[in-house]
Amino acid sequence: MEQLLQAGLNVTAIGMGVVFVLLTLLVGIIRGMSALSHRLEAAFPTATVSPRPATPANPNQELVGVISAAIAAHRRKRR
Amino acid sequence: MEQLLQAGLNVTAIGMGVVFVLLTLLVGIIRGMSALSHRLEAAFPTATVSPRPATPANPNQELVGVISAAIAAHRRKRR
Amino acid sequence: MEQLLQAGLNVTAIGMGVVFVLLTLLVGIIRGMSALSHRLEAAFPTATVSPRPATPANPNQELVGVISAAIAAHRRKRR
Amino acid sequence: MESGIRELWASTGLANFTLGEVAMILVGGLLLFLAIYKKFEPLLLVPIGFGAILSNIPVAGIAGPEGLIGLIYAAGVDTGVFPLLIFMGVGALTDFSPLIANPKVLLLGAAAQFGIFLTLLGAIGLNALPGFDFSLADAAAIGIIGGADGPTAIFLASRLAPELLGAIAVAAYSYMALVPIIQPPIMRALTNEKERAIVMQQLRPVSRLERILFPLTVLIVTALLLPEAVPLIGMLTFGNLLRESGVVERLSKAAQNEIINIVTIFLGLAVGSKLSADSFLNVQTLGILVLGAAAFSIGTAAGVLMGKLMCKLTNGQVNPLIGAAGVSAVPMAARVVNRVGLEANQNNFLLMHAMGPNVAGVIGSAVAAGVLLALVG
Amino acid sequence: MESGIRELWASTGLANFTLGEVAMILVGGLLLFLAIYKKFEPLLLVPIGFGAILSNIPVAGIAGPEGLIGLIYAAGVDTGVFPLLIFMGVGALTDFSPLIANPKVLLLGAAAQFGIFLTLLGAIGLNALPGFDFSLADAAAIGIIGGADGPTAIFLASRLAPELLGAIAVAAYSYMALVPIIQPPIMRALTNEKERAIVMQQLRPVSRLERILFPLTVLIVTALLLPEAVPLIGMLTFGNLLRESGVVERLSKAAQNEIINIVTIFLGLAVGSKLSADSFLNVQTLGILVLGAAAFSIGTAAGVLMGKLMCKLTNGQVNPLIGAAGVSAVPMAARVVNRVGLEANQNNFLLMHAMGPNVAGVIGSAVAAGVLLALVG
Amino acid sequence: MESGIRELWASTGLANFTLGEVAMILVGGLLLFLAIYKKFEPLLLVPIGFGAILSNIPVAGIAGPEGLIGLIYAAGVDTGVFPLLIFMGVGALTDFSPLIANPKVLLLGAAAQFGIFLTLLGAIGLNALPGFDFSLADAAAIGIIGGADGPTAIFLASRLAPELLGAIAVAAYSYMALVPIIQPPIMRALTNEKERAIVMQQLRPVSRLERILFPLTVLIVTALLLPEAVPLIGMLTFGNLLRESGVVERLSKAAQNEIINIVTIFLGLAVGSKLSADSFLNVQTLGILVLGAAAFSIGTAAGVLMGKLMCKLTNGQVNPLIGAAGVSAVPMAARVVNRVGLEANQNNFLLMHAMGPNVAGVIGSAVAAGVLLALVG
């Protein structure tokens, strides 16, 4: 039990250490990756395709909304 | 052959017996289950969700019917 | 190496031979199959179902085109 | 190079085809013809027919232990996995409401299983003729044709008589396709015009809770009385619970479409590989075909007679025709009932009433398969 | 015939059911109730619950080495294939943009993994009580419940403590479903009204190139530092690359739908087969359930506290509530954050901001699983 | 704890990466770049590239006998199952009508297979250089690159030279993607303006019966003459019959979508696992890439020359350009023919006429693969 607890404490210390080291490293590396991306996109502008906002827009969908709702309703009824 | 026939008759008698016993039991148990269901639904009315008629209705589907037929036709043509 | 080359030449000669023999035979056999089909279709006219032109027609698809484009657009947006 | 050509010639089909293989390829072609032009259960008979053709091509070894179809057979049929997955899909595709609304039609699904057991006896009886030597397990596997249920027949045959699997599956699916021809004369012979014209009371609506508890109820009863039937009934009820729970639409659709379609292709090819000359081109197969037709006829008759009994006992509230749907063959048999009913009374739509015994027949034959596994397996 | 009936009776469930099996069938029924009526992660708990019922039916042997579920378990869980395929689907379904736009939230996903390790210690501590005898591997597998990530938990448990897999999976999915009940009190207790009302800056748009390079970056860093986490992280990032590359729509859809649906059905049934009386009906399971609740609570608290720290360091630009989403439980935990945030400030939509730590939590617990495999496996 | 850290460090990628592995991960990255930005056959090259990266991560062992990709390789590539299932899907996706309407274009599909055999000889010739030591089986597997047909190449290479599978698959798919660059100069060099401007007669309609009998006809002829080609041709024609029979829409769609998509993901990952430093980073791979380019060029030239011959023999009714489509690379090569034809005559749409030799090329290379299996396998 003593020994098991010691092993458990070891695993905890190393485990949380690795998790924090790896994810903290990732913070920096992802920032670097983003910076690199922006430079590449500036250098090769054709490569930039359709940036997508992180917060998705809520586009006007009148016609398609009506149609797809109708179809969904139809399917629900038919089932 | 004699013995095989005897075995076959045994299997037939036991088999049909089991089929009838089990399915007859099910008749009663399903009735009980239905009664229980109705009581539970009366006791916890929120649990009752959308009873479905055993004979499906034939709902008016004008718009959705037209649209989905058009789409189906379109798909058939495109294939 | 000598021997390997010899083997390779053998494989090449036999291989191209078989490919040509088999595909040339198929030319004739497919023609026969087509002739047979046409006769069978003449003999059992009900069996003839919807000949499809080898060059696909480009049917008028106004309504269904509009609708399916709208739906596709809608799906793209929603993703 | 000459030796190469000789070697290649020695490996051609022309140099290796046996008469039996040619005959079996023709059988495969016949199945394709029936499937494509006669619309005999094409979903199964197209893959079975093509599988029979592929498996009877010499040298290719496609049905051998290292061949594609051999591997599929070992992975999915030998283990029983494929028919069970199809049964899950059947459960997800089946609405048991007509049975829940009127559970006494389970007796019609029970009666129709007479076809299974009388055919079993018939197979044993055939042993009196020269050329026939069916074991009890063979006879049981042949009898299950009368269950009129494809996956059940394949599951049982793969367990009890794998070498007869090809003939049994072909007979089962062919006769299912022939239900509109086999059943009506029997139905008309055993009933009178007045009985056939009986209009049944509309079925009551069934609540969601009932539809959810139904598969669990059937499973528990089966578990208590006949655990050998649990693999089949268990997957059937699992699929049905996926459908009726209403909270796992994604899984229900996967069971109804992707899984059942993929498995059907593989199952068909694998079953086709059991159509080899050795096991098919003999008098036993003829016997199986004859017995299969008898099985369907007896099952139909037993169902109709039970229908007549229920008609009597309920003072004419049950149209005896719906008993014919007890053989399963879903939904073909129910449609046949509807058609024959309309002949007698133009305004008598029996379809929904026949769906009850029809799905009861699926449960009935799975139960019968369980008994056979327990007693013979 | 009498002997036949005796034999059949001896093979009925009635003659063979043990009390433990009956109890486990009731447990399966409870899971179905929670899944269907309480909507507790039904996609997993319906198959798990049904799998538990099927596997505890005597005689049928459906979870045995030749039974359907036994075969599924051997093919997909023993090998680790199923959870990895689900992780591929998760990757194909996940938009990591909110994390790319604001990578420092990875620290929230790291902090929340405290739940895993403190629970591991708790499991070892429980050994002081009679009836508990968890090995280090058992404790690690129990701790992963705190990862709040189903496939990760199943993957690790199948490697470290297969006999506890059933209890661990049930705890993991149940607590994920309970996130809306477990988390809010902890979130409110550790934050004040002003903190909860903080409005965060809108996230910047993320370019396609960033979204393509992101999975590759995460994979390479993991490969360099912790190869044991590569199977999980590798399939997650592969699925995500299928999604973001934009050139393999067919494959991305297959990973998101067909594959994940089919595998979920099979995985659920297989996990359910580990709910046997032997391994479930004991005080250890009670311990696992208690520890699992602790794991979720500790993870939530650690995430929120890290959120408070980041709030301080950024002069109030970070709403500490989003730290709670670091436990993963995607997207439930992020929705809970949004709801609690709205309570404090009606115009404060935290959903997108919480998605960052939420998906960071998925990466965090996969990394933690990798460490545990490396040190304990 | 120190020992734990040392142990963990010893298991990091940093401590274990070899130069070869790093190089292969860069190769994987290059493949992803080609697939995503250059749109080189992304459906295969994305999974192959990612599979190469995953498989070259040390310690993780994902391509080992117990790893996910190792298991996938054993189940699907070693057995030949995956390429055959893809071929079934190709059959279900292919409309052979242009070939049925004008069967003599089969000769163009035959001629283009010269590329396969001359490349085989070239591989043997390379043995004269230091560093090359191709066996006859290796040479045959390399030659099949000239078939310009992915599943055929993978199927044959997995049977004849598994250690070269990675390089061969990469070469095959890369050159297929390069068809629009490789072919036109050869096509222009071998034809004159007048030949390229030839307008061909519109193809006659093809009846449903012909389309149903076509796959069966091709299968029977193959079975009679070359059973070794039956697995490939058999699955191709099976898929096509599912499509053309018109009675098994569900199965046809499953073959075209679910099955082909799922298998493509797995096949790509498995092929990628064969991109290991040992077998890829050597001069032989360079040889394979050079030979592959030669194979495509020779096949194209042979097709065009046969086209010229047919043009002569038919008094100018055949545009020799369509011979280039005989290499397969469906439908890319046919589109290239169309484009080059339009350059010479703005109103000359050769697409449908080129589809005939294009699909004939698929049959031709499957036949060639069968011969190679028979003679070398």
Ligand code: NA
């Ligand atoms: Na039946």
Ligand code: NA
């Ligand atoms: Na997590």
Ligand code: NA
């Ligand atoms: Na080709």
